Amino acid sequence: MWYFAKFNILLTSLAVAFTCSSALRMHGEPYEGLRYRNTRPTQTSRNAGATGRIVGGQEAIEASAPWQVTIQNIYGNHFCGGAIIHDRFVVTAASCVSGLQKSWIQVVTSTNDWMGLAWKYDVSAIYVHCNFDKPLYHNDIALLELATLIAYDDQTKNITVADEDELVEGETLTMTGWGSAVEGGDYPNALQQLSVQYLSNEKCRSAYGYSEDVDMGHLCTTSPVGKGACHGDTGGPLVNEKGQLVGIGNWGVPCGRGFPDVFAKMSYHADWIRSTINGCQQT
Template sequence: MRTLPKTTLSKGLISLCLCLLFIHLQSLDALRLHGEPFPAQAAISLRSSARISAEREGRITGGDLAALGEWPWIVSVQNQFGFDFCGGVIIDDVWILTAASCVSGLRARNLMVLVGTLSSWNNSALHYFVDQIHVHCNFDKPLYHNDIAMLRLTESIKYNKETAKISLSEVDELQEGDKLSFAGWGTTTAEGSRSQYLQQSQGNYLSVDKCRTALGETEDVDLGHVCVQMEKGKGICYGDTGGPLINSQGQLVGIGNWGVPCGRGYPDVYARVPFYHDWIRTIINGCGKV
């Protein structure tokens, strides 16, 4: 039997370690934090985990396991190796809505989405490749604003009882205290690993003014955002960026943007979908730039 040279084995072990480190860091960074690089950068670069651990407290984010078909329009946004790093939502046959911070700077050919599954590691679930990435032209202008993007798939999605497109909330009629629900495959604790199975939770709508105050009078929240106040110990965490926020009618009202991880009692911030209706229609009608 032929034996590989020691140098070849060493290079192979180094490559394997780098790959595992990449996967670990990617799973940690997939929530946009105040003052931090955005999630897409975790998918294309290696960074030290020391900076990340200093920002964390080991609090449970308090989600519940979702049932199959309960969130038929949610997708797992993954790299070409099948590792998920963000969420997204089916809004039309070939269109996925997600956060710009999830995909800005990435190549479409290196992305795919997994649909109709509770498990982000489900090899039998349908996956679709991405043909185009449309990032809002004013993303991060100013910082933390217009964090929304659309992915055009290479083929139409096949709908069934586990896979469907969501209706967009057409009119912004949210009232203080309204119940809003969200879901994702993010970490279930600030120090934990990614959840293999879809988690869901609920919070209450918080007005822009009250949200700004709760976040230290920040200017990084405006009318283009939706804020959700959770109980302490609950909230979005690493990996939930780009995921859906829905109202009691099951309509899409927000896309996960940024937050203070994880479950510390601060409001979570989403892109307000009705605010971007014109932009979404423009992209679907073929008038946007790739």
């Protein structure tokens, strides 16, 4: 009976996941960057104001997440998030930038409005983890080296990467981003934030039918149905109560359907980040 119960859970999870044709990084779909590299901001997004948001979130207070960046294509259209962790480095998801040339993207800082006045930076190098998607959904992390030093001010600061795994079940974490409010919707102009709770990997795997797509390099969060990550939130930061970066948005079943959101765990990748920034490893 235990085997049948486990099999039914797996079938249920897969049925939900694979019927979401617009789900974040589902099997066989192109990476975020490749999907949106030639898109332009729509008239709807220009007029959206703060009406759209991370599903169930709220508009972030100005400069409350000064490490947040928007990663845009050459037409100025947002497609992924990221976080400033060094004077010249931004961390994001590998699925956001894999397959892209550095001249195809720009990093924008100092703004809560991704279409507003802000500082734009060219990218001089893209470092994708050498084991990205080996297997699928694993090591989904990348670093963007900027062509110039970041100009820090009240709205632009870096964030410390969590070096140790100290999270406890139910701990409150904060995610931010410009992701859609609904599947297939336009990105909101105003940065949104949402409080979520840390979920153990064991419970996360159970929610996904004991999938191997969640491992020790991942971090999961849970939130009520109607709240969670959506398209455009990939690569965005997840921050603990100490103000440390603990995760970068990877994958899940959007948007706010009650499944856990899955992030790359920063403490697991801390050594890779340090060695890459220091020039000891180029991937």
